[in-house]
Every structure is written in structure tokens, then in C-alpha cells.
Amino acid sequence: MKLHGYDFWEQVLKSPKYILAPMVDQSELPWRILSRRYGAQVTYTPMYNSAVFLIDETYRNKLFQTEDSDRPLVVQFCGNDPQTVLKAALMVENCCDAIDLNLGCPQNVAKRGKYGAFLDDWDVIFKIVRSLHDNLKSIPVTAKFRVFDCVEKTCKYAQMLEEAGAAVLTVHGRTREQKGPMSGLADWEKIAAIKKCVKVPVVANGNILCFKDIERCLRETKVDAVMSAEGNLHNPALFAPNCKLKVTDAISEYLELCHTFPTSMSFIRAHIFKMCYHILQFEKFLFLREIITEMKTLEDVEKLNETLKRALSENEEFVLEMTGDMQLSIMYCQARVRSSGESKDNYPKIRTNQFSREDRKRTLAQIQSEHGGCSLRQAKQLMRNPEKGFQKSNRPWLHCMCRQPKSKGCAHEMCKICCRKLCLEKKVGCEQHKMRKIEATRSEPSEIKLG
Structure with a gap:
């Protein structure tokens, strides 16, 4: 029997507190296992495009990977068509514990595709969640979304997802406009309001930079668990209290x-x-x-x-x-x-002796000027090692006069463009580039006699 709400939360997910967020191209299997070693109790796959996942085997094989210890696991899909999302979900139903619908992606690709945070049609959203809820045989559907500017609209949205059949709601406390340099702080008060207005488990996402933030978020919002994305990427031991993980050790693991x-x-x-x-x-x-x-x-x-x-x-x-x-x-x-x-x-930043991007550009330009206009790559090498010397290539014939690679077999040892230009100007040929020698087709004009 398929479990729902707190029955699913307690019996399948084991009442977790620390959850690894779905991250495009970043929450792949090795990273999920590493995060589990340091306290993550539930992990999500990267976000998969349901339409591509359904038809592209290469896409599936490259991105979808799991193994026995990788549980509990939630697979996340994005999309705007109920049947497409359902068909993709049915392909992985036996490999995970829940299917999550992404309703929070704020990136431009989501805006162009009209999914994630830019799927504004609530009727379509309701149909997708309901379709997954009714047709997945053994696992439930969950949903992850962003808040709106208005708390009333945010609560109404959450209640709509609950009514459609979402067993768990994950709330990112930022709006879809809050991204990149405009991220700002997540609004925990709106998350707390959602927790009060629904009856299913709620997970909070946003403003989680250290373990103390996790404790503070659980205390202030009264949510059931906390999810982290970027904080975890910088520190895979984020969910482990009092753990100082060296960068070199994390890379080794x-x-x-x-x-x-x-x-x-x-x-x-x-x-x-x-x-x-x-x-x-x-x-x-x-x-x-x-x-x-x-x-x-x-x-x-x-x-x-x-x-x-x-x-x-x-x-x-x-x-x-x-x-x-x-x-x-x-x-x-x-x-x-x-x-x-x-x-x-x-969290004040203290970075003395920081090398700014502008200083670096000026330094590289100066090095290029002092070394006869050397390449940017050579300037970077000289920045690290001022004594470094550069030898000229022992194979000068590899490049045409225009500095593009020569075509192998060219009669004139040129690239295709230069060779064709030469053939037309000099009326010569090149078998490699299929240029025929231009032969004279007209005889010299004869003398015209008058009278």
C-alpha cells in the first residue's frame, strides 16, 4: 500500500531532519554518498527534464545513477505536461522512494521552457501532481516550490498542492526573482506560515550556511526538516555538528x-x-x-x-x-x-591580501606588454613563474599563414580557406580541396582586317 503524508515521512523516510537538495548536475551519486557520510539522511537526484528523460537514453544513462545504499532517495522531475511527467516517473518508480515535482527552478532555461518557478498555470500544476498521485503505484509525489511576495498567495498555493496529492512540501523561502546577485535572504516567516496551514510534512530551504543555521531554522519555523543546496556544495559536512572537514580530505573522499x-x-x-x-x-x-x-x-x-x-x-x-x-x-x-x-x-568576510580581478587583469596586460605581446596563456604561466622560457614550435608547418591549422595533404600547405583563395587567384589546383587548375579556354583575339 502506498503511504502518504506523515505515514510516509515516518515509515519510509524515517523522520529525517537533514536533507540534501536536488541540484542540476551537482547532486549526482558520488556526491550524494559523500553527503550521507556526513549526516544527510535523505538525498535528491539532480533535476531531470521529464521530456528529455523520456526519449533520450544517453541523457538517462549519463545522469540517472543509483545503488543499494543510496536510500531514501527522491527523484526530481521538471515539466509542464501531466502525461510526460508521469511516463518519466514510471520509468524510475522502482528505483526510488518518491517522485518530486520541481516548481522552484528560477533559471532562464526554466523561463523559456515554462516549467519550475515559471509554470504559472495552477490548473496544470494540479493536474500534474494529481496524475502522479493517482498513477504511481508504490511511491508518493512531493513538490518543491518558491514563495510568492504575498504570504496569503503562498499559503493558498501550498494548500492547492496538498489537495492535489503532494505527500511532502519543500519550501524555498525566496521568490523566483531572488537569484544570483539578487538572492538576498530567504523568508523563514513565510515558511512558518505554510507549516501552520497544511497538514503534510514541510521542509525548509534557504539561509542554511552552517549547522547552527539548521538548529535555528527548525526552532523558528517549526518545520519537520531542513534542506541545503549551495551550503552543502561548499561543505559536504554541513549536516555534521562540530565537524571540521579539510578541503583536501573532502576531495580525496x-x-x-x-x-x-x-x-x-x-x-x-x-x-x-x-x-x-x-x-x-x-x-x-x-x-x-x-x-x-x-x-x-x-x-x-x-x-x-x-x-x-x-x-x-x-x-x-x-x-x-x-x-x-x-x-x-x-x-x-x-x-x-x-x-x-x-x-x-x-558572517563578516576577512580577506587581507586578496588579489582582485581588476589587479589580475592589469598584471597580465603588463606581462604581455613586457614580453613582446605574448599570449594570455603564456602571461598566466609567467605570473606563476617569471623565469619560465618559451620555445618556438619545432613543427612550424602545422599552421597556415593565417595561423589556422594546415589541411593534411594540401598541395600548398594551407588551410582550406587560404588554399581555395590561392587557387582562384593564381589559377592553380589542389586535389585535397577539390580545386581544379583553370586552363585557358579562349585563344588570343585574332587580327581584324578591314576592307
């Missing part, structure tokens, strides 16, 4: 899981950047950025971690003195403060 459960390098690079965020704010460690960007294999990640360990060890006194947004040494994983106003007072 995550890398070990990636060996066991292969994942995309783009996901891995994004995670490494997040965990190293506070370290990368200082000039001493700027060289790591390029290394992370150029990582292509797990072996490259291992080398990066060893380089990071050496850099932190060689600058131990500096590292211990410099702190991140959570006032911990930059050697530890810690959340990043993105919002303005009150949050900056709560």
Missing part, C-alpha cells in the same frame, strides 16, 4: 567515490571549485585555478589534490591566519556568503 561510480568531469570540476572557493580567493593559490580548469581525468584530480596539499603546507602560517566566510581557516570546507545586508553582518 569524493575522488574515491568517483573511481567507484564514474561521473562526468564537468561535475567533478564544479565540485572542486566549490570546495576550494575560499582558498582560490588569495594570490598565493591563484595558480590552482588553471589546473582545476584543465583537469580531464581522475588522475589529474589526484595530482591537483597533491599540489594543493603541498601549497597549503608550504604556506601553513598564512593558511592558519586567513579565514573564510564562516570564520574558519581556509583549509576547511565552509559555506560561501552570497547574500547582502544582514548576512554580511552575521
